Amino acid sequence: MNPTPETPGPTAETPGVPPETAPATAPETDGDTDAEARRAASFERQRRLRQEPRFPGGPAADPAGSHHERRIRSFQPRRSRVTTGQEDALQRLWPTWGLDIDGRGVLDLPTLFDGLPVVLEIGFGMGEATAQMAADDPVTGILAVDVHTPGQGNLLSLAERAGLSNVRVANGDAIILLREMLEPDALDGLRVFFPDPWPKKRHHKRRLIQPEFLDLVAQRLKPGAFVHCATDWEPYAEQMLEVLTAHPLFENTREDGGYTPRPAFRPLTRFEGQGLDKGHVVHDVLFTRR
Numbered sequence: 627m628n629p630t631p632e633t634p635g636p637t638a639e640t641p642g643v644p645p646e647t648a649p650a651t652a653p654e655t656d657g658d659t660d661a662e663a664r665r666a667a668s669f670e671r672q673r674r675l676r677q678e679p680r681f682p683g684g685p686a687a688d689p690a691g692s693h694h695e696r697r698i699r700s701f702q703p704r705r706s707r708v709t710t711g712q713e714d715a716l717q718r719l720w721p722t723w724g725l726d727i728d729g730r731g732v733l734d735l736p737t738l739f740d741g742l743p744v745v746l747e748i749g750f751g752m753g754e755a756t757a758q759m760a761a762d763d764p765v766t767g768i769l770a771v772d773v774h775t776p777g778q779g780n781l782l783s784l785a786e787r788a789g790l791s792n793v794r795v796a797n798g799d800a801i802i803l804l805r806e807m808l809e810p811d812a813l814d815g816l817r818v819f820f821p822d823p824w825p826k827k828r829h830h831k832r833r834l835i836q837p838e839f840l841d842l843v844a845q846r847l848k849p850g851a852f853v854h855c856a857t858d859w860e861p862y863a864e865q866m867l868e869v870l871t872a873h874p875l876f877e878n879t880r881e882d883g884g885y886t887p888r889p890a891f892r893p894l895t896r897f898e899g900q901g902l903d904k905g906h907v908v909h910d911v912l913f914t915r916r
């Protein structure tokens with residue numbers, strides 16, 4: 627995979643410092659007109675990004691903004707260009723198929739998915755693989771979560787075009803979803819395909835697949851449910867295999883304790899394609915919850 631750029635953009639928060647620390651009111655001025663203008667523009671950008679829904683009726687800019695917590699995040703919040711088609715999908719389809727991860731209530735998955743077994747996918751990107759897997763397996767509900775607005779619009783649009791009714795698009799941090807919005811034993815599976823590899827050592831703490839994350843996942847998965855991860859970043863593949871193998875509540879589906887050959891049911895993802903173009907080797911790991 628092409629490692630995610632790690633230079634924080636203008637909107638990225640400092641690790642461990644929550645976005646809610648943004649000023650609630652415009653900063654005071656000191657008489658320097660240029661500096662004032664810059665501060666005002668920066669304040670306006672922050673206010674728009676953090677507080678306002680970008681599309682009427684669409685996903686909120688910072689759905690769990692009420693959570694004043696200090697935590698390192700596995701993603702880099704950024705404002706990305708949304709195409710007209712994606713914007714149209716967000717406005718028309720979000721009220722029916724989308725949900726904000728605001729941490730304010732536990733989801734009723736049986737009602738949301740008409741009683742289907744539910745698989746959580748964290749970080750669907752542009753959603754092509756998600757839509758494909760949902761179409762291939764219409765008797766499984768897919769709760770697809772990402773913070774990436776263009777991808778949310780894209781997935782809604784793909785799902786509509788394919789006539790899918792087994793996909794729900796969740797906007798926000800998957801950790802808050804897992805921790806506060808899902809019941810114990812709620813999920814039949816978890817997919818994490820090509821998560822941000824955070825290649826620099828000082829950023830390894832941002833990687834999603836870690837022991838504490840697995841503790842939380844283990845509480846939300848039913849016994850026998852699966853965890854399927856894939857990455858083209860070799861050191862992250864080793865970390866995935868190591869922490870899953872070491873966790874007492876997960877069991878490798880491979881008797882040899884190694885990686886799983888890429889299953890035919892997993893479509894090529896966008897990031898995977900980019901990694902393969904660079905000559906990277908892809909590894910899948912497939913475990914079950916004991």
Ligand SMILES: C[S@@+](CC[C@H](N)C(=O)[O-])C[C@H]1O[C@@H](n2cnc3c(N)ncnc32)[C@H](O)[C@@H]1O
Pocket residue numbers: 630700701702748749750751752771772773774798799800801819820821822823834895896897898
């Ligand atoms: C490198 S991309 C891979 C996208 C897609 N799976 C693919 O293979 O093309 C990782 C995605 O995970 C999302 N992500 C990372 N941490 C997340 C979190 N805690 N909650 C929701 N989405 C997250 C990012 O926004 C990004 O879109």
